[in-house]
Structure formats: C-alpha cells, structure tokens
Amino acid sequence: CVSKDTDVLLTVAPYACQRQTPLTHQNSEIIDALEKLGKAAALRGSEVRSLAFTRAASVLKSLPIRLQSADQAKNLPFCGGHCQTVIQEILEDGVCHEVEALQTNEQYQCMELLTSIFGVGVHTAERWYKDGVRKLSDLDDPNIKLTADQRAGVTHYTDLQRPVTREKADRVQHLIKNALHRFVPDLEVTMTGGFRRGKQQGHDVDFLITHPDGEALSGLLKKAVDWMDSQGLLLYHHTRVRSRVQAHRRNVPMDGHETCYAIVALPNLDTSKAGAGVGSDVTFPGARAWRAVRVDLVVTPYDEYAFALLGWTGSKHFERELRRFSWHEKNLSLNSHGLYSTEKQCSIPATSEEEIFALLGLQYVPPQYRNA
Numbered sequence: 001c002v003s004k005d006t007d008v009l010l011t012v013a014p015y016a017c018q019r020q021t022p023l024t025h026q027n028s029e030i031i032d033a034l035e036k037l038g039k040a041a042a043l044r045g046s047e048v049r050s051l052a053f054t055r056a057a058s059v060l061k062s063l064p065i066r067l068q069s070a071d072q073a074k075n076l077p078f079c080g081g082h083c084q085t086v087i088q089e090i091l092e093d094g095v096c097h098e099v100e101a102l103q104t105n106e107q108y109q110c111m112e113l114l115t116s117i118f119g120v121g122v123h124t125a126e127r128w129y130k131d132g133v134r135k136l137s138d139l140d141d142p143n144i145k146l147t148a149d150q151r152a153g154v155t156h157y158t159d160l161q162r163p164v165t166r167e168k169a170d171r172v173q174h175l176i177k178n179a180l181h182r183f184v185p186d187l188e189v190t191m192t193g194g195f196r197r198g199k200q201q202g203h204d205v206d207f208l209i210t211h212p213d214g215e216a217l218s219g220l221l222k223k224a225v226d227w228m229d230s231q232g233l234l235l236y237h238h239t240r241v242r243s244r245v246q247a248h249r250r251n252v253p254m255d256g257h258e259t260c261y262a263i264v265a266l267p268n269l270d271t272s273k274a275g276a277g278v279g280s281d282v283t284f285p286g287a288r289a290w291r292a293v294r295v296d297l298v299v300t301p302y303d304e305y306a307f308a309l310l311g312w313t314g315s316k317h318f319e320r321e322l323r324r325f326s327w328h329e330k331n332l333s334l335n336s337h338g339l340y341s342t343e344k345q346c347s348i349p350a351t352s353e354e355e356i357f358a359l360l361g362l363q364y365v366p367p368q369y370r371n372a
C-alpha cells in the first residue's frame with residue numbers, strides 16, 4: 001500500500017515548542033472555528049475539551065499549506081475525531097454548524113461578554129449568569145459585588161475593548177520608560193507579550209523590567225506607579241509584591257514576580273482638546289483627551305530575566321507547551337523564574353532564551369514564531 005503524497009508531506013511535531021508558528025497562516029477559517037469551539041468549551045468549564053481544540057488549532061497554524069481535505073489532516077497530532085468534522089464542514093460549506101449555533105446561544109454570548117471584562121474569569125461570569133446578569137448595565141445592581149479590578153474593567157469597558165495598535169503601544173512604552181527612568185536611569189525595560197511576537201495589535205501592552213543591581217529594583221515599581229498616578233496618567237492600578245514561596249513549586253505556572261496590572265490614560269496625539277484630563281468627561285468620549293489602555297508591568301531579578309522574558313512573551317499556548325515538554329520529556333520544571341530539576345533538586349541557570357531552549361534540547365524558536 002502506497003500512501004498518498006499529502007500523507008507523506010504533512011508532518012507536524014507534537015509539541016508547539018518544537019515547531020515554528022508564524023503570525024499569519026494558511027488555514028484561518030478552520031483555525032478560527034476550532035478556536036471558537038475551544039473558547040465555548042472553556043466558557044462551559046470543559047477545560048479538557050477546550051485544550052483539545054486549542055491544540056488542533058495550534059497544529060494547523062504551523063502548516064505551510066492550505067488544506068484541501070479533512071483527510072489530509074487526519075494523521076496530524078490532535079486533528080482526528082471531532083476536529084475532522086469541523087475541517088470537513090468548513091472546507092465543504094464554508095461554515096461549521098456548531099460554530100454557527102454559538103451566534104444564537106444566549107449563554108455563550110453572555111459568558112463571552114462578561115469574561116471580556118478586565119478581572120472577570122469564567123467562574124465569576126457563571127455565577128453572575130446564574131443570578132440573571134445578561135448585559136453590562138445589569139452589573140449596576142447593588143446586590144452584585146464587584147472587585148476593584150472588575151469595577152475598573154466595567155468603567156473603562158469600551159476603551160479596553162478596542163485593540164491597541166503598535167503605534168499606541170510605542171507611545172505607552174515611551175510613557176512607562178519615562179516614569180521608570182526618573183528613578184533608575186539605566187533600567188532595562190522590554191516590551192513583551194504579543195507585540196514582541198510581531199503582532200500589530202493587542203489587548204494590552206506588557207513590559208518586563210530588570211537591572212543587574214537588585215537594590216535598584218527594590219521599591220521601584222511602587223515609586224514609579226505613584227509618580228504616574230500623581231501625574232494623572234493612571235486610571236487604575238493593582239500592584240502585587242513578589243511572593244518567593246511560589247517560585248519553584250510545580251503546578252504554579254503563573255509567577256510570583258512583582259507585578260502591576262494597570263489602566264493607563266494614554267494622552268491623545270491631538271492636543272487641541274488637551275485640558276480635558278482624567279475624570280473630566282467620561283460620558284462624552286469624543287471630548288476626552290486620553291484613551292484607557294491596559295498595561296502589565298513585571299519586575300524580575302536579573303538572574304531570572306531570561307526565564308521571565310521567555311515566560312512573558314507567550315503565546316499562552318506556546319508557554320503551556322514549553323512547560324508540558326519540559327516536564328514530560330525532560331523531567332524538568334520550567335516557569336518564569338527558572339528551570340528546576342526535581343531529580344537533582346537544583347536550579348539550572350541561564351542568561352538567554354537561546355540558552356534555555358538549548359538546555360531543554362529544543363531548537364531555538366524566535367519570538368515571531370511563537371504564535372502558537
């Protein structure tokens with residue numbers, strides 16, 4: 001039995017960190033459908049099903065060719081079963097019925113709306129949905145308690161829904177660097193997240209902050225945040241100090257770095273309306289001289305910088321796969337603080353992303369190919 005050409009050609013490594021995933025790809029319609037179904041599963045609390053769709057979508061993102069048939073994908077990792085039906089429907093009808101059904105699914109639409117608020121996760125959205133919340137204005141009910149994050153998320157909802165362009169991200173960077181450099185002039189500030197992976201827009205702007213001298217970092221974030229606040233540049237901030245305890249414990253993928261989740265008031269370029277500062281005209285957005293932008297600031301000790309850079313560049317799925325690969329294939333625990341051998345009970349240091357990939361026995365994947 002001779003296999004068809006296509007079966008031979010299409011091979012994809014099983015872990016996303018073993019392959020190159022560019023920003024744009026050949027099978028967007030199928031990928032969008034799979035990601036929507038993955039999101040729907042997550043919003044129903046089915047993490048396992050959600051991950052299956054996410055993995056299938058990610059595999060297709062790394063395919064260099066446009067699929068002609070579902071059969072062509074059937075031997076690719078995670079692309080069998082349910083995923084086959086989705087591919088077939090999209091290729092034959094241009095739409096996937098399961099995805100179409102989501103458009104008229106009230107629970108899905110509502111859960112999507114609520115989880116798109118800053119500070120609202122699936123758990124909270126579910127509780128609110130059960131309590132009858134269907135639209136943003138339903139959250140005005142005094143019986144519904146909002147956290148400070150969520151309150152800010154609702155207040156600035158419209159601005160935060162608009163994608164942040166690279167041009168705006170660059171202006172945010174200028175603003176953030178200006179604030180930080182007032183306190184430590186030679187501080188290293190790097191834009192991470194989606195923009196480092198080459199995305200042209202994002203839902204926020206992420207920064208990683210470090211300095212070889214640990215003393216320079218001590219208390220810095222608070223001072224810089226307080227200064228920005230005093231200048232009317234902050235609409236909201238939630239600063240968290242470093243918790244060393246969590247650092248190398250497994251099953252704590254997120255990190256204990258000092259972080260600030262902020263909403264910045266980015267001044268508009270058109271200065272003719274200047275003078276309408278923060279808090280002046282929230283009900284008439286056209287008259288405002290600023291726009292709300294979500295910003296994440298993370299401070300890392302110098303010896304953890306490479307790990308933090310790798311961990312905060314993403315994509316989320318790429319990170320998840322890196323950790324899964326490290327653990328299952330190398331028996332090593334990776335997070336944004338370091339690499340840890342549970343067997344030898346010691347940390348393995350590294351000073352660059354290239355070095356970390358090498359330590360894991362992986363070929364280096366540049367940021368623009370981590371869009372898994």
Ligand code: CTP
Nearest residue numbers: 193194202203204254311312313314315316319
């Ligand atoms: N991250 C993290 N801990 C958090 C939040 C995020 O380690 N508490 C990491 C994520 O794993 C991701 C990176 O930070 O690798 C950026 O996250 P995020 O800003 O949510 O996503 P982006 O890839 O930047 O996409 P977007 O353009 O939507 O912001």
Ligand code: MN
Nearest residue numbers: 193194204206
């Ligand atoms: Mn981001």
Ligand code: MN
Nearest residue numbers: 193204206296
């Ligand atoms: Mn972020």
Ligand code: MN
Nearest residue numbers: 247304337338
């Ligand atoms: Mn650490």
